Amino acid sequence: MVNEELKQDDSEYEEREQDDSKVLETALAAGHILLENGAEIARVEETMERICRHFGVESGNFFVLSNGIFATGSRKPDSPGGQYAKVQHIPVKGAQLDKVVAVNQLSREVAEGRYSLEQVQEKLEQIRRMPRKSFPVQILASGLGSACFCYLFGGSLADSLVAFAAGFLLYVFVLMVRESRISKITKNICGGALVTFLCILSYGLGLGDNLSHMVIGSIIPLVPGVAFTNGIRDIADGDYISGAVRLLDAILVFLCIAIGVGVTFIVYHRVFGGILL
């Protein structure tokens, strides 16, 4: 009798056990999407904990860094066996904020109890597959952004038109090398150099009035906005390691852009002589 009861308990327990690892798996998937697409560390941790708590896993523990998640959990802190543990490495990629918004919305709805675990998993899979903006749209946006910022920093309309073309071509380059294995450092130095070269070229052809304004406008699409703001917010939240890594990332990119611009000017100077500008 007692044995049977125990057995029953055991089978129920096993079922739960599986469920628990599924819950943790789901929480991890949500955290993965958030981290990859430019959410702050605090948000990643909070979302994962929220999902776990809602589905009854009390002892989920998460440690989130800017490029990895460590998760452990079990039904009860002192439950024997059946511990769940997983480490996931998440390389830094280009942010896609609509995915962060979608997961945030999902976690809100989960907390309201609208979904079963399977539905949540399905939704996460859908979010993971959300497409990026198409290449033409991204390239046009980069051109428009460059033109606007060129005008903003004091360029004339002619300057802005050149900046549009330079920003346009810059993003063609960026998209071409995005999936390649070239390091971020090289990519950004090349990006900065390309933009400067294009602007010097058009300036030499008599297009545009002020070389500086054209270059300033066109390098803006390279500026690492997401890394910069997130780094600051992580540090403000006390997540110093992740914040420092993200800020370092941003500073490195800034430096590389400057190197690219500078080197191109030096080469131009050496080849054609004369005073710059």
Added chain:
Amino acid sequence: MIGQTIAAALGTVAFSVLFGVPRKYYGYCGLVGGAGWCLYSILTVYTACTAVEATFFAAFLVVLLSRFLAVWEKCPATVFLTAGVFPLVPGTGIYWTAYYLVTDRPAEAADNGFAAVKAAFAIVLGIVLVFEVPDSFFKMKNK
């Protein structure tokens, strides 16, 4: 100045497209970016504010608006903030620093580099300060 503010708003929208912000928030992003730049240029032109002080107040406004919109639209503030601070990022300073460095004018390079770092810190301060305000404050105002 009106032309520049429109350019700031449009530019912000362009970058929110690049960052993959959902389409329905483009307008808000433009508003945030435009408002930030507008305040910045008003402060630098009409008051005794230095560029760094103006950057701080403009960043403050940008983050404040982002958080209001975040509560209002129930989505992360990052969405509006990331593109919204772009007009304030000292891109000009970085360019001139690089330029003076390669043209062998270290004094000017140092001046410009230092100014860029100060502006960056002004943005940092703006972001950190506004995120100290608890969420409930923004909710109260909405009711």
